[in-house]
Amino acid sequence: MKTMTGIAKINLKQSKTAYMIVGILFFLQVGSEIVTRVILRLEGGGLALGNYLLLLPLLMGIFIPAKNFSKLLNLGCKRLDFFRGCLPAYAAAAFFVTLACLVLWLAVDPVLLSYSSEPSLYNLFDVFGFARDGVAIAFFRMFAFLLLVSCVAHTLTLVQGRWYGWLADALIIIIISVFTPIAPLRAALVWFFHTIIFHEFAAVQILSCLILGAAVYCAGLAPIKAKQI
Amino acid sequence: MIEFSNVTKNYGKNTAMDNFSIKIDQPGMYCLLGRNGAGKTTLMKLLAGNVAASEGTITVNGEAAGPLAMPESVHFVETGATQFNMRLADLFKAAAEVNLSFDVPFAMGLARRFQLDASKRYKHLSFGMKAMVNTVIAMASGRDILLLDEPVLGFDPVMRKVFYELLSESCAGSTKTVIVSTHIIDEIEKTAERLIIIDRGKKVLFCDMAEIDEKAYCVTGISESVQAATAGLNIISETKAGGFMTRHIYDQRIEASEKYSVSSLGLTDFFVSLVGREQNSGEAM
């Protein structure tokens, strides 16, 4: 248990690349918002500030298994502890990102919008319909979704370079390219994304994200077992 | 206590470990010798639970070892191991986060003795210094079985000497089992207590280092008399030139005579004779 939190702590500390990418994108966006909206008073739609932060769980899901794995093992961490020590890091990242997005969405976006005559900021809380049942529910819906994103990125990164990794990559491409043009299959795809993102019942969306996330994360145990240090 | 029972490890079509068995039940420093590709690294990785055996079982203190059951008492240091790019002092603290038995003050003390600057970041260290850091992390890990894969690669002779002195010093009186693989025999010959020689994934020799001094020797002289004197002994290699012959023996010592001389065989020569058979066979046998 103690090593698990220790590893999670190191994982959070050593995700500098992810922080940097997200930080740069975020501040570029802040700069451009200030220039276009506040100074030049240009009208038009744009992505809300918080959206860039949402990249963080995705990037951490890629960088932690890709960059931290062997270094943690060289410090004396065991494979099973690594498996246990990633999820808490993703959960913490998802928690803080959701919190930050919520703050930006509720406090900063309205300020930016006040410079425009018509509301034209696309925030994922609105786009996904998370705002429907209030702020608290919106928080949990976003949190669950981000956790799922981390888990999927984590496992997909781990399987790269193994035969089942290529298979997983091929399957994802096939599903997206083949399913989209064929109506019944497209319907299945739509149903899937509807369930994990847009579902009208928050509980269904949250639970399906958490269950799917847990399943995908656990599938990562097989590549962790086989991964070279 | 470490035990390999009939362990085979295949990488695709290559066999890195071939029905390998060994039982290590005494603490101390072990020297693991073998040519490139003999299976030294594989042996260590199997023991650390970094790879799974294709066949056979590996147990550490009675518990089976494998990737999802990496033995708690083993710390493995690979060649050129990478570490987080932190200041050494922070790196040791990080090690203590992931391994509860890690001893930070001890690591700091060792770093001082190795003349490592704890305020330097890992990436700013030289190759040799990095290897030192990895060894310090192993020695401070609080674990009983340390596996060091080519720890002195890239060291100058002075660093090698300091390294082995510190290693044997920190092993003396402890219950640690330290297995060191290397190609540079000079210092380890004088430090290690036991010797494991492997070749093509098989165990060739497992003995006390003192046995090499006692049993490995070289007989040179007139062919017939050398042949007669060494008949029935364990001949590991043979070289002929004119009517003379040199035989390398690993067996009971014989006395020198007028017709042949007997001299000791250093570990390097012994090792080359033992595992270099293929190359010699053309001329010698």
Added chain:
Amino acid sequence: MTKEVMALHEEKPVFMQIIEMIEDDIISGTYGADELIISTPQISKLLSVNPTTAQRAIGVLTDRGIIYKKRGVGMAVAPAAKEKLLEERRARFFEKTVPGFVEEARKIAITGDELIKIIKESIND
């Protein structure tokens, strides 16, 4: 240990050379009865040999009763060690050294009388 004996020779196993060095020191009186002898780590450091080799030498000497373990301090010379070693060395001298010496003299055609003369001269030198 005098300088010339400290250099290790190739012919004999190192542990036997260490044994001989210690024996010589006991015979010469460098180490008296019940006195502590050089320790294993000291031997391995001084001669730059493997500690197990030094240990082996000490082990053989202990088994032969030349030295014994003094609890908590180290290895000491057995009271009768010097006598025992002298006896052994004398036996070896008569069994090996003398016949070899005589044999060699015969081979290079030195007569018995000449040999005795030579021995007498070298003793008087």
